[in-house]
Amino acid sequence: MKNSQNQMWVVDDLTNAERLENARLFDETQRLLKITEERAQELAVINSVQAALAARVEHSRHL
Incomplete structure (x- = not known):
């Protein structure tokens, strides 16, 4: 009985550790997604x- 109880505790500990790691990975993924979206917006502006500059240069060539 004691051995099976110890095994259950080990499984619970591993499950809790896995949940914590999953939460950490989710948070990291969300952080990186936000950075990626911000960079995408910056690149869209650039x-x-x-x-617009290329269009002006092309327009100037035809004058």
Whole structure:
């Protein structure tokens, strides 16, 4: 009986450790997703500025 109870405690400890690790990984993933989304927005702005500048240069060539 004592051995099976010890085994249950070990399983519970491992399960709790796995839950904590999953929560940590989820938080890290959310943090990295936010950074990625912010960078994507920054790149979208840079691309639109670049496109506007390229259009001006192209327009200037035709004058």
